[in-house]
Structures are given as structure tokens and as C-alpha cells.
Amino acid sequence: MRFHAEISHDANFWNEIVIASEHTHLFHRWEWLKTVENRLGFKFHPLVIYKGSTPVGIYPVFSKSKYFYKFAFSPPPYTGISYLGPALVDYADLKEDKRLSILKGLVESVDKFVFSELGASYFLTNVSPNLKDVRPYKWLNYDIDLIFHYILDISRGVENVWKGFKKEARENVKKAIKWGFKFEMGEPDDIKTIYEMLKGRYKEQGLKMKINLSYLREICDLFSDSIKIFLCRRDGEVVTGIVALCFKDRISFWIGGAKSDAKYANDLIHWEAIKWACENGFKYYEEFGAGTERLARFKSKFNPDLVVAFSVKKYRSFHVRILEGIYKLGRNYLNI
Amino acid sequence: MNVEIVESKEIWNSILDRSSNGTLFHDLEWLKISARYATKNFLGKRVPCKFYPLVVFKGEEPIGALPAFMFKHAGIKLLLSPPHGVENYYLGPLFVEFPNAKRSKIERYFLDFWKAIDEYVATNFSPSYILIHTSPGILDARPFKWCGYYVEPRYTYVVDLNRRLEDVWLQLSRSLRRDIKKAWKIFEIRSAKLEDLSALYDIMRKRGRIHCSLDYLGEIFKTFNKNIVAFVAEFEGEVVSGIVNLIYRNRVQFWIGLPRVDLPTSPNGSLLWSSIEWAKAQGYGVYEIMSAEEYELFPFKSKFNANLEIYFSVRKFGAFARILSCIREVVKGDEVPR
Numbered sequence: 159m160r161f162h163a164e165i166s167h168d169a170n171f172w173n174e175i176v177i178a179s180e181h182t183h184l185f186h187r188w189e190w191l192k193t194v195e196n197r198l199g200f201k202f203h204p205l206v207i208y209k210g211s212t213p214v215g216i217y218p219v220f221s222k223s224k225y226f227y228k229f230a231f232s233p234p235p236y237t238g239i240s241y242l243g244p245a246l247v248d249y250a251d252l253k254e255d256k257r258l259s260i261l262k263g264l265v266e267s268v269d270k271f272v273f274s275e276l277g278a279s280y281f282l283t284n285v286s287p288n289l290k291d292v293r294p295y296k297w298l299n300y301d302i303d304l305i306f307h308y309i310l311d312i313s314r315g316v317e318n319v320w321k322g323f324k325k326e327a328r329e330n331v332k333k334a335i336k337w338g339f340k341f342e343m344g345e346p347d348d349i350k351t352i353y354e355m356l357k358g359r360y361k362e363q364g365l366k367m368k369i370n371l372s373y374l375r376e377i378c379d380l381f382s383d384s385i386k387i388f389l390c391r392r393d394g395e396v397v398t399g400i401v402a403l404c405f406k407d408r409i410s411f412w413i414g415g416a417k418s419d420a421k422y423a424n425d426l427i428h429w430e431a432i433k434w435a436c437e438n439g440f441k442y443y444e445e446f447g448a449g450t451e452r453l454a455r456f457k458s459k460f461n462p463d464l465v466v467a468f469s470v471k472k473y474r475s476f477h478v479r480i481l482e483g484i485y486k487l488g489r490n491y492l493n494i
Numbered sequence: 495m496n497v498e499i500v501e502s503k504e505i506w507n508s509i510l511d512r513s514s515n516g517t518l519f520h521d522l523e524w525l526k527i528s529a530r531y532a533t534k535n536f537l538g539k540r541v542p543c544k545f546y547p548l549v550v551f552k553g554e555e556p557i558g559a560l561p562a563f564m565f566k567h568a569g570i571k572l573l574l575s576p577p578h579g580v581e582n583y584y585l586g587p588l589f590v591e592f593p594n595a596k597r598s599k600i601e602r603y604f605l606d607f608w609k610a611i612d613e614y615v616a617t618n619f620s621p622s623y624i625l626i627h628t629s630p631g632i633l634d635a636r637p638f639k640w641c642g643y644y645v646e647p648r649y650t651y652v653v654d655l656n657r658r659l660e661d662v663w664l665q666l667s668r669s670l671r672r673d674i675k676k677a678w679k680i681f682e683i684r685s686a687k688l689e690d691l692s693a694l695y696d697i698m699r700k701r702g703r704i705h706c707s708l709d710y711l712g713e714i715f716k717t718f719n720k721n722i723v724a725f726v727a728e729f730e731g732e733v734v735s736g737i738v739n740l741i742y743r744n745r746v747q748f749w750i751g752l753p754r755v756d757l758p759t760s761p762n763g764s765l766l767w768s769s770i771e772w773a774k775a776q777g778y779g780v781y782e783i784m785s786a787e788e789y790e791l792f793p794f795k796s797k798f799n800a801n802l803e804i805y806f807s808v809r810k811f812g813a814f815a816r817i818l819s820c821i822r823e824v825v826k827g828d829e830v831p832r
Contacts, residue, residue: 254802255667324598
């Protein structure tokens with residue numbers, strides 16, 4: 159049976175798939191994706207993929223034209239979206255041959271949409287860590303890169319999670335308490351404080367903060383039930399804060415936790431967020447991004463499991479690959 | 495951490511025994527045989543290799559190893575693991591288990607281990623190109639990336655045998671079960687004898703499905719006869735296909751065999767099923783259908799509905815090789831994989 163990708167503007171249908179699929183996060187929610195489109199100037203293509211007349215999955219694609227080229231993304235850059243890409247329905251229940259045939263059909267139909275109908279020169283997808291099979295992309299000549307995350311199983315209870323921490327992390331938490339750091343839950347408005355701290359940290363490192371504050375505020379307002387803000391104060395002053403996303407049985411540390419003079423405060427805030435998550439029935443504490451050596455060393459103190467995910471990209475032609483190389487050079491070394 | 499070339503079987507095997515990602519290909523005897531037969535086609539010339547059993551010590555304690563094979567020709571040096579021409583899908587580093595250590599410590603050790611190997615290789619061999627296919631079981635590929643390697647996932651299929659054989663059978667696709675039953679009526683499936691090997695080899699050679707020498711296979715069979723179980727399919731008294739399985743630890747692996755058969759019905763599904771049945775009867779926990787990569791073979795292999803297991807292809811270019819590779823991509827044109 160033939161596969162085809164179709165644009166759908168049925169938000170309810172889209173969100174039903176987001177709930178049903180094992181490859182989704184809060185990022186896949188229709189409202190989040192529309193905010194990206196409205197706020198950040200990317201064109202959103204909400205693709206539903208059908209096998210015959212049966213929907214088998216969704217694939218949110220964004221595009222933007224620049225310098226005579228059209229670029230397609232899932233997710234687009236500077237949106238704070240860690241992964242997006244395809245979300246399949248009933249995937250885990252299928253046998254491997256059916257799984258592969260559906261995934262292959264889905265990827266091929268989206269590839270055709272992006273390069274033939276949309277006329278894109280470049281397409282990048284960061285797939286869900288729950289989707290381990292990227293062979294259909296390989297067979298279509300995509301470049302595959304690895305992305306790493308951490309996930310901590312907190313279903314075994316607060317005490318066991320605490321015992322699993324590296325000794326250094328436990329000591330740091332105790333020191334933070336002794337030094338008078340106080341933990342509290344924040345309000346959506348506190349995103350501004352966390353943002354400013356991150357911006358300051360980026361500046362210290364000679365980097366620009368490219369994510370937009372008004373976009374973050376809108377996301378926090380829109381998902382106020384699913385987004386939790388944790389703060390750490392000393393003498394009434396916020397010294398650090400993190401923003402976490404709650405989705406299904408996991409809570410994901412999203413942004414914040416900028417390195418500051420308040421030594422040990424970040425250890426405390428993660429521990430308090432983990433405790434809060436345990437008390438509120440979550441099973442997993444997810445930490446996006448474990449692929450940077452320095453950050454991985456901090457995050458691994460909590461004894462999480464490593465999760466491998468994939469980033470896939472394809473260029474229409476070799477000169478687009480060269481252009482990307484020049485762009486990266488500018489971004490990384492000239493801070494353009 | 496320091497790196498040494500270690501010829502001691504005792505040290506090598508102590509690492510292999512303590513490494514959860516160890517395979518039969520990592521056995522020192524297997525590696526030495528591979529080194530004698532491995533060749534690489536270099537600008538029209540068959541080039542042999544030199545084997546370096548690199549061991550990493552933390553203080554006095556060996557914590558990991560890399561079987562490295564070096565091919566040199568016309569100023570170009572390739573460091574491969576596994577080497578070419580010996581039909582190994584993967585090999586790469588061995589890394590011992592630290593059962594009582596926390597993950598952060600294990601991650602640290604693995605990073606230091608790989609940095610030590612990378613530095614040793616660069617200083618002592620300065621290869622133009624390094625290509626390693628790790629064995630399944632190494633999930634933390636970050637140290638490779640952090641040392642400047644390109645890393646890509648590769649896949650193999652594993653059938654969980656800790657279930658009733660009936661359940662494994664029902665997991666097979668309906669069309670495959672039908673084909674297997676049909677093949678039972680047409681072919682005689684039996685255990686292979688040593689003399690069947692050359693018949694199977696000839697068929698595979700004709701189909702372009704094998705790239706090693708018969709002598710190499712013969713020596714592997716002789717040395718590892720306790721680790722090998724093979725079956726052949728006969729049609730009208732003639733061997734038309736076969737399968738060679740390797741046995742190691744709790745796992746039986748389809749290694750080589752199953753060439754295309756020019757008959758209306760293929761015996762290959764039933765040969766693979768016979769191997770699974772045998773592995774289950776002998777009490778093994780896992781049957782591996784090696785390599786789930788080839789696009790041409792996936793319709794057959796995926797019908798066994800096995801689980802995917804990931805391993806990694808890890809490569810690094812020297813400056814000259816990087817330039818050559820870029821030129822190749824420009825010449826080759828659009829949408830080439832890296």
C-alpha cells in the first residue's frame with residue numbers, strides 16, 4: 159500500500175497522536191509548534207503520513223527561505239526544542255518487519271515532500287530518543303550524527319536516587335543547605351530572571367543568547383500546567399533557577415542552571431527538582447544534552463543512564479554542504 | 495593510563511573475559527589468524543596487514559584493549575578494526591566491566607581509555623585513516639566524538655531465546671513461516687561436514703557474498719571447531735546453500751552463508767530457523783542475525799522480527815585523507831553520505 163504525506167490543520171487530531179505516540183514530547187504539541195511559527199517566522203508544515211487511508215504518524219516540518227535557499231527543519235534552530243521529528247502511532251506493538259516498512263514509508267514520503275514539493279535545499283531532523291532505527295534515513299543518503307541525553311529512573315524512590323548520586327553531588331547538596339540556599343517553586347514570570355542569568359553566562363563565554371525571551375514567556379504561559387520553574391535563593395536573591403517540562407511519566411530539565419558564583423546551588427536545585435518529581439509521581443528525570451564533555455561531567459553526578467539519539471540531515475547538493483560549513487565556521491569562531 | 499603492545503595471551507584473555515562487549519572475533523587466536531589472511535586492495539595491489547594488540551593499563555591493571563590492524567602502501571596508512579577480507583562485521587575496543595563503580599566513574603575511565611589509545615595511535619602510527627566498527631555493548635560513543643571521530647550507528651538483529659520456541663516461531667512473519675514449511679518438503683537440511691565448506695564457499699564466491707579466502711575459513715574452522723555449528727541444505731543430493739554460526743558466551747550468531755538460490759523456493763529461511771532451533775535446544779539465550787544494515791537483505795532478515803541492537807562505525811581522517819575525501823565527494827556529486 160502506498161504512503162503519502164498530507165498537510166493537516168486539525169489540531170485535535172494532531173494532539174491525539176502526540177498523546178498516543180511514544181516518540182513525542184511537549185514540543186510536539188500543536189500549540190507549541192504554532193507558537194514557533196507565529197513568533198519566530200518559520201513556516202510550519204504539519205504533515206500527517208498515511209498508509210493508504212490510515213494515518214501512521216505525524217512529522218512537524220518547518221521551513222525558512224534565506225539567500226535563495228529554502229531550509230527545512232524539525233526542529234528549527236534557537237527554539238529550545240531538543241528533539242522533534244516523526245511520531246508514529248502504535249509503533250511498539252508492531253512486529254519488526256511492519257515497523258520497518260511503516261517507518262521506511264513515512265521517511266520516504268516526508269523526504270519527497272521536503273525536497274520535491276517544498277523544494278528545500280537542506281533538511282535536518284533531531285529524532286526522538288525513543289526512535290532508535292534511523293536506517294530508512296541512511297538508505298536515503300542522510301548524514302547521521304549522534305546526540306546524547308541522560309535519563310534518571312526515579313521510580314525507585316527518593317532514597318535510592320539519593321544513594322545513587324556520586325558522593326561529590328551529595329556533599330555539594332549538603333553544603334548548599336548549610337550555606338543557606340533556599341529552594342522554592344517559581345512562577346511563569348520567573349523565566350525572565352532565569353533567562354537573564356543564562357544570557358549573562360553566555361556573555362561571559364563570549365557567546366550570544368539566540369533564543370527569544372518573549373517566545374519563552376509565551377511558551378511558559380501557554381503550558382503553565384506542564385512547565386515547572388524551580389528557584390534557589392540566598393538572602394532573598396535568586397542565585398539559580400531551572401525550567402522543567404512535564405510530559406507523561408517524565409520530567410525534563412529544559413533550560414536554566416547557569417553556572418554562577420553561588421557554588422553548589424545547581425546541585426541543590428537539581429536534587430530538589432528530582433525530589434519534587436518523585437513526590438508528584440513522575441518516573442523519569444530527563445536531562446537534555448549530555449554530548450558536551452564539561453556539561454556531561456556535571457550531569458553524570460546524579461548517576462543517570464546515557465541515552466543515544468540521532469540527528470539526521472540531507473543536502474540537496476554539495477555546495478549547500480559547503481555553505482553550512484561556512485555558516486558554522488562563522489557561528490563558532492566569529493560569533494556571527 | 496599507558497598503552498602497550500601486549501602479546502601475552504593471559505593478559506589479553508583476562509581483558510576479554512571481563513569485557514561485556516567481547517566477541518569470538520576478539521579472541522587472540524582469531525585475531526592472529528585474521529592478521530595472516532587480511533588483505534586490502536590498495537590501488538590495484540593486495541596489501542597485507544600488521545596486527546597490534548594494544549592494551550591500556552591503569553597503573554598495573556589492564557582495563558581495555560584495541561586490536562588494531564595496519565595496512566601500509568604508497569605512503570598511505572590505514573588503521574582498521576576489524577581488518578578487511580576476514581568477514582568480520584565488527585571488532586573494535588574491549589573495555590572491562592567495573593561492577594561496583596558508579597556510571598560517572600565508568601564514563602570517566604572509558605574516556606581516559608580512549609584518549610590514551612587515540613594519543614598512542616597518533617604518536618606511534620600517524621595513520622591517514624582510522625576505521626573501527628565497535629561490537630554491540632558499547633553505548634557511550636561520546637569519547638570517540640570528543641577525540642574528533644565521526645560516529646554513525648550500525649545495526650544487528652538479535653532474537654531473544656529466553657522464550658518458548660513456539661513463541662519465537664510465531665514471531666516470524668506469516669509469509670516466512672509458510673516459506674520455511676515449504677522448504678522442509680523440498681530440501682534436506684542437515685549438519686554440515688568439513689567437506690561441505692568448500693561447496694558453500696564456491697556458491698558464495700559466485701554470488702559475490704564472500705570476500706575472504708577458503709584457507710582462512712579452513713583455519714578458523716580447524717581452530718574454533720567447538721565454537722562453530724553449520725548447516726547445509728541439499729537439493730537432489732547437491733549442496734545448494736548453507737549457514738555457518740559462531741558460538742560465544744550466551745550467544746549464537748549467524749556469521750556467513752545463505753547465498754541466493756536459483757530455485758523457485760529458497761531453503762535460507764529454514765536454514766536460519768534450524769540454527770535458531772539448535773541454539774534454543776542447547777540452552778543459549780540469544781541468536782544474532784548479524785548485520786541489519788544492507789538495504790537489499792532487509793526484506794528477508796526483518797521477517798524474523800528480531801530486536802535491533804546498535805553498534806557504531808567510528809572513523810577519523812588524517813589531514814591528507816580528509817582532503818582526498820572532500821575531493822571524492824565533490825567529484826561524486828550530490829547527496830553523498832559522509
